[in-house]
Amino acid sequence: xxKKIRYVMAIETAKCVGCGACVFACKQENDVPxxxxxxxxxxxxxxxxxxxxxxxRSQRCQHCDRPPCxxxxxxxxxxxxxxxxxxxxxxxxxxxxxxxxxxxxxxxYVTSRGVVDKxxxxxxxxxxxxxxxxxAVCPTSCLHFGDANDPNGEVAGLLATRRHRRxxxxxxxxxxxxxxx
Amino acid sequence: xxxxxxxxxxxxxxxxxxxxxxxxxxxxxxxxxxxxxxxLEPGMTATHSFCExxxxxxxxxxxxxxxxxxxxxxxxxxxxxxxxxxxxRGTGGMGQLYDPDRIRQPMLRRGDTWQTVSWDExxxxxxxxxxxxxxxxxxxxxxxxxxxxxxxxxxxxxxxYGASTFSAPSYAQCRGPRDVAxxxxxxxxxxxxxxxDIENATFMVFLGTHLGxxxxxxxxxxxxRAVGRGTELVVVDPRFSVAAGKARYWLPIKPxxxxxxxxxxxxxxxxxxxxxxxxxxxHCVGLxxxxxxxxxxxxxxxYTQTGIDPAVIREIGRKLGMHGPTAxxxxxxxxxxxxxxxxxxxxxAILNALLGNWxxxxxxxxxxxxxxxxxxxxxxxxxxKALDALAxxxxxxxxxxxxxxxxxxTLAGDDPAIKGWMxxxxxxxxxxxxxxxxxxxxxxxxxLVVIDVLPIELTGWADVVLPEATYLExxxxxxxxxxxxxxxxLRQPVVEPLYDSKPAWWMARQLxxxxxxxxxxxxxxxxxxxQARLRTAGLSLAELRRDGTHVQQAPxxxxxxxxxxxxxxKVELFSTRLKALGFDPVPVFTPPSEAPPGFFRLLIxxxxxxxxxxxxxxxxxxxxxxxxxxxxxxIAAREFGLAPGQxxxxxxxxxxxxxxxxxxxxxxxxPDCVYMVHGFGRDTEKMAFANGRGTADNxxxxxxxxxxxxxxxxxxxxxxxxxxxxxx
Numbered sequence: 001x002x003k004k005i006r007y008v009m010a011i012e013t014a015k016c017v018g019c020g021a022c023v024f025a026c027k028q029e030n031d032v033p034x035x036x037x038x039x040x041x042x043x044x045x046x047x048x049x050x051x052x053x054x055x056x057r058s059q060r061c062q063h064c065d066r067p068p069c070x071x072x073x074x075x076x077x078x079x080x081x082x083x084x085x086x087x088x089x090x091x092x093x094x095x096x097x098x099x100x101x102x103x104x105x106x107x108x109y110v111t112s113r114g115v116v117d118k119x120x121x122x123x124x125x126x127x128x129x130x131x132x133x134x135x136a137v138c139p140t141s142c143l144h145f146g147d148a149n150d151p152n153g154e155v156a157g158l159l160a161t162r163r164h165r166r167x168x169x170x171x172x173x174x175x176x177x178x179x180x181x
Numbered sequence: 182x183x184x185x186x187x188x189x190x191x192x193x194x195x196x197x198x199x200x201x202x203x204x205x206x207x208x209x210x211x212x213x214x215x216x217x218x219x220x221l222e223p224g225m226t227a228t229h230s231f232c233e234x235x236x237x238x239x240x241x242x243x244x245x246x247x248x249x250x251x252x253x254x255x256x257x258x259x260x261x262x263x264x265x266x267x268x269x270r271g272t273g274g275m276g277q278l279y280d281p282d283r284i285r286q287p288m289l290r291r292g293d294t295w296q297t298v299s300w301d302e303x304x305x306x307x308x309x310x311x312x313x314x315x316x317x318x319x320x321x322x323x324x325x326x327x328x329x330x331x332x333x334x335x336x337x338x339x340x341x342y343g344a345s346t347f348s349a350p351s352y353a354q355c356r357g358p359r360d361v362a363x364x365x366x367x368x369x370x371x372x373x374x375x376x377x378d379i380e381n382a383t384f385m386v387f388l389g390t391h392l393g394x395x396x397x398x399x400x401x402x403x404x405x406r407a408v409g410r411g412t413e414l415v416v417v418d419p420r421f422s423v424a425a426g427k428a429r430y431w432l433p434i435k436p437x438x439x440x441x442x443x444x445x446x447x448x449x450x451x452x453x454x455x456x457x458x459x460x461x462x463x464h465c466v467g468l469x470x471x472x473x474x475x476x477x478x479x480x481x482x483x484y485t486q487t488g489i490d491p492a493v494i495r496e497i498g499r500k501l502g503m504h505g506p507t508a509x510x511x512x513x514x515x516x517x518x519x520x521x522x523x524x525x526x527x528x529x530a531i532l533n534a535l536l537g538n539w540x541x542x543x544x545x546x547x548x549x550x551x552x553x554x555x556x557x558x559x560x561x562x563x564x565x566k567a568l569d570a571l572a573x574x575x576x577x578x579x580x581x582x583x584x585x586x587x588x589x590x591t592l593a594g595d596d597p598a599i600k601g602w603m604x605x606x607x608x609x610x611x612x613x614x615x616x617x618x619x620x621x622x623x624x625x626x627x628x629l630v631v632i633d634v635l636p637i638e639l640t641g642w643a644d645v646v647l648p649e650a651t652y653l654e655x656x657x658x659x660x661x662x663x664x665x666x667x668x669x670x671l672r673q674p675v676v677e678p679l680y681d682s683k684p685a686w687w688m689a690r691q692l693x694x695x696x697x698x699x700x701x702x703x704x705x706x707x708x709x710x711x712q713a714r715l716r717t718a719g720l721s722l723a724e725l726r727r728d729g730t731h732v733q734q735a736p737x738x739x740x741x742x743x744x745x746x747x748x749x750x751k752v753e754l755f756s757t758r759l760k761a762l763g764f765d766p767v768p769v770f771t772p773p774s775e776a777p778p779g780f781f782r783l784l785i786x787x788x789x790x791x792x793x794x795x796x797x798x799x800x801x802x803x804x805x806x807x808x809x810x811x812x813x814x815x816i817a818a819r820e821f822g823l824a825p826g827q828x829x830x831x832x833x834x835x836x837x838x839x840x841x842x843x844x845x846x847x848x849x850x851x852p853d854c855v856y857m858v859h860g861f862g863r864d865t866e867k868m869a870f871a872n873g874r875g876t877a878d879n880x881x882x883x884x885x886x887x888x889x890x891x892x893x894x895x896x897x898x899x900x901x902x903x904x905x906x907x908x909x
Contacts, residue, residue, distance in 0.1 A: 017393030
C-alpha cells in the first residue's frame with residue numbers, strides 16, 4: 001500500500017558542535033533578512049563546575065503533525081504542505097501573529113513586510129531532490145532529512161535503530177524533529 | 182508576496198494530487214516562484230575555488246545570481262578538505278567581498294594626510310623608494326612579513342629584489358613550537374592541514390585543542406564521525422569546551438601543567454610495558470634514557486601539579502596503552518602558550534611515538550601530494566641571511582625568524598639595519614605582543630608598504646597602502662598540500678575586483694617590472710604562470726577551472742615502514758640534538774608562575790564563526806557574533822560581584838587596562854582563569870563594524886616568555902584583575 005510521505009529531520013546532537021553553519025546556509029538559501037533566522041543553535045549546559053554536560057541543538061520549525069500554528073491561523077496562510085511540511089503563504093498572511101503565539105517552539109518571526117516567516121525544510125530544494133541547505137552544509141553531518149515513511153530511507157533507519165526523543169510532546173503537537181541520543 | 186514564501190495555497194492543492202499519484206521518494210514540490218537567493222534561482226551560476234577565510238583552504242562553490250552578485254558559498258563536493266560541506270566562516274565569506282570598509286584605492290602618505298592615488302603612482306612610489314633603500318642600505322635592509330596564499334608572489338618578488346629577511350607571525354605566534362617539536366622527534370612537522378587521522382582514531386586526547394570552536398572543516402568532519410562512532414575522547418582544558426562536552430573525560434587541568442600529565446602517562450606506559458614495543462624497538466632511539474628521565478613522574482606526583490586525580494591519570498594511561506597505534510594525542514596548532522612550548526609538544530610527540538601511531542591508521546597518516554613544478558627563473562641574488570643567523574643565536578632551532586625578533590631588531594637599529602617592511606596580509610598590531618613597541622618600530626621605518634584588503638590599524642602607519650582584491654576576486658597560486666589523497670585545487674576569480682583593488686600576483690608582477698626584475702617573471706598574466714605549473718603535472722588550467730580540484734588515486738595513506746628525517750634516522754625519544762644545544766633531551770617539568778592574589782590567568786581561543794581579526798569586520802559573520810565576551814566562572818563572578826552582561830575592564834599585572842568587555846558568567850571554566858576569543862577589540866574607525874566591539878587580548882599580553890629553543894612568545898603568562906566599572 002502506498003504510504004504518505006512524511007518529511008522529518010533526525011538530529012544527532014552528539015555530533016553537533018553548535019558552529020552555526022546551518023544558520024548562515026539557511027539565511028543565504030532563503031534570503032532571510034538581517035536580524036532574523038529560520039534556524040538557530042541552542043546550547044544547553046547542565047551541572048556546576050567541574051561536573052558538567054552540554055548539548056548543542058540546531059533548532060528550527062518542528063513541522064508538527066498537529067500544528068497549532070495552522071490551527072490558529074485565521075486566514076489559512078499557515079498550512080500543511082506536501083510531505084507534512086508546515087508552510088506560510090505570504091499572500092494570505094495578515095501578520096496577526098496568532099501563529100507566533102500558538103507556536104510552542106518559537107520558530108516564527110515577522111518580517112519587515114509584516115508577514116510571518118519560518119523554516120520550510122527548503123521545500124524548493126526538496127522538490128529537486130536536494131537536501132535542505134542546513135543539512136547540506138553541516139560539517140558534522142549531524143542533520144538528517146528525509147521521508148520517515150520510506151522504510152529504505154536513511155531517517156527511517158535512524159529512527160528505527162536509535163533511541164530518540166522529541167520536544168514538548170506533552171502538548172500533543174506531534175513535532176517532526178527527532179533528537180537522536 | 183515575497184519569493185521567500187514559495188508556495189501558494191493553490192499550488193499546494195494541485196501538488197497534493199501529484200503527490201498522491203507518485204510513489205517517488207521526493208514528491209514534486211514545485212515552488213510557485215523561485216526562492217530568491219537560492220542556488221536554484223534561475224540565472225544562478227557556480228564557480229569553483231578555494232577559501233581564504235582561514236588557512237585550511239577548503240574547496241568552495243561560489244554562487245552568483247543573475248545580477249552578478251555573490252549570494253552563496255557552499256562546500257565543493259569534489260574537494261578532499263570540504264567534501265561538499267563548509268564551516269560557518271567560509272559560508273559567510275562574501276561578507277569580506279562586500280565589506281563597505283574595504284580599502285578602495287591605493288593610498289600614499291603625504292605628510293600627515295592620505296592621498297588616494299592611481300596604481301601607477303602607488304607602484305612607482307613603492308619601486309622608487311625600494312630602489313632608494315637598496316642603494317642606501319642594501320636590499321637586505323628590507324624585511325618581508327606575510328601570511329596567506331598570495332604571500333608566495335610577494336616573497337618571490339622580494340627574493341628577486343635581494344631581500345633576505347622573511348617572517349610570518351604564524352610561526353612564533355602560532356604553530357612554530359609544534360613544528361619544531363615534531364621535527365626534533367619525527368623529522369617531520371605535523372603539517373597544514375594536519376596529518377592526523379582523526380576519523381579512524383579509537384581513542385583521542387586533545388590538549389587545549391578545541392575542535393568545534395576551532396572550525397578546521399575536515400578535522401571537524403572527522404571529529405564528528407569519530408564521536409558518532411563512539412571514539413573515547415579525553416579533553417585536557419581549563420575550559421569546558423564544546424569538545425569537552427563530547428568527551429568521556431574532561432580534565433580541567435591547572436593551566437600550564439600539561440607537561441606533568443604527559444610525563445606521567447609516558448612513565449605509566451613504560452612501567453606497565455603497554456607501550457608499542459615493536460614500533461619502539463624498530464623505529465625509536467633513546468628508550469632507556471627516556472625511562473631514566475621519567476623516574477620522578479608518577480601519577481601521584483602529576484596530581485600535585487595538575488590537580489588531576491591520579492586514578493584518572495592511570496585509567497586514561499592504561500586506555501592509551503590498550504588502544505596503542507589507533508590512539509592519537511592531537512598535536513594542536515597554536516601552541517605558543519607558556520614559553521616552554523617546544524618541550525611540551527615534544528612530550529606530545531614522544532607519547533605518540535610510544536603508541537606507535539606514526540604512519541598508522543588512526544594516528545598520523547603518511548600523506549600524498551602532487552608535486553607541481555615551479556616556473557623556472559634565475560637564481561635569487563645571494564644573501565647573507567643575516568637575521569636568520571642572528572635569530573638562531575638567540576634560539577638555536579628557530580627555523581624561521583620570529584616576528585617579534587624582527588621587530589625588536591628593527592627598532593634597535595642593530596646590524597644588519599632593517600629600514601623597510603613589506604607587510605602582506607598580516608595584522609601585526611593584533612598578533613605580536615607588546616603593541617607599543619611595534620608602533621615605535623613602525624614609526625622608525627624609512628619605508629612601510631602594507632598590502633591588505635581591509636584598513637587594519639597597521640595601514641595607519643604605512644607610507645603606501647596597496648588594496649588587495651579578496652580571494653573571491655583573484656587568482657592565487659595552486660594549492661596542493663600533503664593529504665590523504667593527492668590533489669591540486671585552484672583559486673579563481675568569481676567576480677571582477679571591486680573598487681580599485683588588485684591581486685597579489687599582479688602587484689608582484691608590476692613591481693617586478695618597475696624594479697627591473699622581469700627575468701624573475703617570465704609571465705605577464707597569472708594564467709600563464711598557473712598553466713606552466715599545471716603542465717608539469719600533466720594538467721591544464723581549463724580543466725581545473727572547470728573542475729576546481731583535481732584529485733588523484735592513491736593507496737591508503739598508511740605505512741608500516743615509516744622513514745624519519747632525524748639525525749639518527751629514527752624517532753628521537755631522547756634528543757641528542759637538544760642535548761648538544763644544552764637543552765633537556767627529555768622534557769623536564771617546571772611549574773608555571775602563579776597568579777598574584779585577586780588575579781586570573783588570561784586564556785584565549787577561537788570561536789566557530791570567526792578567523793581571528795580577519796573576520797571581525799565581516800558583517801555577515803558578525804550577525805551571529807559581533808563581539809567577544811569574558812568568560813568568568815560563576816563562583817568567581819559572585820566573589821567579584823559581577824552580573825552576566827556587565828561591562829568590565831581588565832587590568833593586567835603590569836597595569837595595562839583593556840577596553841570594555843561584557844561578562845559571561847559560566848560554569849564552563851576554572852575559577853582561576855578567564856577566557857576570551859581572540860581577534861576582537863578593533864581600534865580604528867575605518868573598520869566601522871568591528872571598531873570598539875569587544876576587547877583585544879593582545880593589548881594585555883605584556884608579560885611574555887620566549888621559548889628558548891625556537892623563539893615563540895607566550896600568551897597564557899598574563900594575569901588580569903577585573904575592574905567593575907567599564908567607564909574610563
